[in-house]
Amino acid sequence: MSIKKRLLSAALALTLGASLLTGCSKGADGSGSQSSSGDSSSDVQAMDLTDVTDPYLATAGIAGDTVVGTVGDYEVTADSLLYWLNYNINYTKQQYSAYGISDMRWDETSEDGTTTAQALLKTAMQLASFYRLLPELAAKEGLSVPQETIDGLKDDEASITQQLGSETLKDHYFWMQMLTPALYQKMYQAGEASQLLQDEYFGEGTQGYPTDAEVKTYAEDELGYYRAKHILLLTKDMSKTVTNDDGTTGYAPLDDETIAQKKAKADELLQQLRASDDPVALFDQLMNENSEDTGLAANPDGYTTSKGAMVPEFEQAALALKEGEISDVVESDYGYHIILRLPLDLDQFRSQLIGDKMEQQSNQWLEEYGVKTNEVYDQIDPQAFWEKAQSLTLGAKNEIQAVMDAKTAEDSSSSADGSASTGTAGSSSSGS
Known part of the structure; x- marks a missing residue:
């Protein structure tokens, strides 16, 4: 199965920085919306996250560090697979929505008899395998992600903790995209490794750089x-x-x-x-x-x-x-x-051609190394996972929204108190 450029070009759906809660606006009923999940169904019940320590165990019944397959000699774990499965389902639902289709057609089969659910899981495994392979391929070429990039990721994580006020809420923030802080760092660095490899093989001055x-x-x-x-x-x-x-x-x-x-x-x-x-x-x-x-x-x-x-x-x-x-x-x-x-x-077209060349090279790497799955992979039910992922996402959003609302209220109160204090002082001064 070909790796989709649209997925590879968006290695991470998570945006860090000032817009911490983009897509988490409150709905009319006061609950967190589900814009990032791609499903605003009102019958989704928020998961109680009090005792949840592993988002993958809570949604798929598989611990995140469980091996689900290999690419060559390298192990692929459930956390990466389930991140990509969540991403693929979300993307597919958006495509369905564009055609006025509200429900996922999990059991719809293609000409080869593969169901939609099976195809989504297989594509997720291809992507998880590719991202597992990227750092190894870069290392073989003597390429490494700059330390300043790694430090920047740690700074971003610290900033989120500071804004939300606890390590637990920071973790839950990442769970909204079926990530953990550790997986986010691995995925981001794998994406950087991909760019390094692309520059190495197809960048300006290389033999693979496209001629006019x-x-x-x-x-x-x-x-x-x-x-x-x-x-x-x-x-x-x-x-x-x-x-x-x-x-x-x-x-x-x-x-x-x-x-x-x-x-x-x-x-x-x-x-x-x-x-x-x-x-x-x-x-x-x-x-x-x-x-x-x-x-x-x-x-x-x-x-x-x-x-x-x-x-x-x-x-x-x-x-x-x-x-x-x-x-x-x-x-x-x-x-x-x-x-x-x-x-x-x-x-206008050179970078697109380089991207196509990189995609061809990526598919070639996967063929050369070979992707294999095991019995744990076979037990994953994409539909059941997605339903629980929606519940976990909503639970995390509601928690974080409550914290941000409290901060907003506190800031507004402080601002009002300051204005009142200033106004009183001003009145006293003018009356004296």
């Missing part, structure tokens, strides 16, 4: 991107809509005489360009003076777009041009276009 030719081929042929600008003379009134014969709606056409004038003007502009010694320079001048494209102000340097995004007539004409060439007058449903094909800004 490679980036161009990747952007144009694999991703289907091209760049162009145009002079557009509209043959539609963009402020009015009409119902077409087929029942669809569209913009109202201009009258025939005006359309003919637009065509004549387009032909005239093209003649000026064909007669110019520097048609590219003249193109910008004529475009700025004459184009009726409402998107011109936002795209003065042209459109970087992919195949299928523009009207067919524009796209076909643009793709038929070489870079620096200017088209004849092209008619589309919107009006008359004169198109200038432009070179892509390759720097």
Whole structure:
């Protein structure tokens, strides 16, 4: 199974710093919301965390340090697996929600007979294995995470403890994302190791660094991107809509005489360009003076777009041009276009290509080392785990919200007392 870039690019869903409780606003009933969990179901009951010492044992019945499999000779433990399982379920629910689906389809099967629950768990194991492997791979290359980064993580943790007032609440803060402080540090450092490895293999100056030719081929042929600008003379009134014969709606056409004038003007502009010694320079001048494209102000340097995004007539004409060439007058449903094909800004795509190369390398590493699971892994029920994870998350949020509310109330009270004291002193002074 391919490692998803969208997951790897977001190694940690936890944000540290000033916005300690982003996503923990109180609901109308005074309870903590569940925005970070991706499920705001009102029937989730907050877990009593009084006797909970291991969030993984409380949600999956497995201690966090339990071995659930291996990648090569390296052990993968339950804490990392369950973090990624929680992340995957959360992400999938968000995708479902975008399509108006409120419930997880745990038992829905793919063509190979794998259920949604099994696929989520398998992907989580791949990710946990990859993050377990990263520090080992970096060490073999002589790469290490800078000490200042490690110290910064410790400082962040200390800051959270200070804000919340106890080590217990600090732990519960991390539990909201199915993390522990120790796992957070490991995961963060693994993410840093990934960046070090990427720079080592594909950074500027290395043999793997993509050449301009490679980036161009990747952007144009694999991703289907091209760049162009145009002079557009509209043959539609963009402020009015009409119902077409087929029942669809569209913009109202201009009258025939005006359309003919637009065509004549387009032909005239093209003649000026064909007669110019520097048609590219003249193109910008004529475009700025004459184009009726409402998107011109936002795209003065042209459109970087992919195949299928523009009207067919524009796209076909643009793709038929070489870079620096200017088209004849092209008619589309919107009006008359004169198109200038432009070179892509390759720097926009180089980092994406490097990311793709790193993903391919990552999948290759997993294949080479091999991922194996054991009987503990087989016992994990993603749906049951998720339901308890929701309960634990809500319990932690409610605890932390209560502390933050108390701090806010205390600060407000102190501020009010200070204002009253100042006001009294002021009144006394003015009355004397």
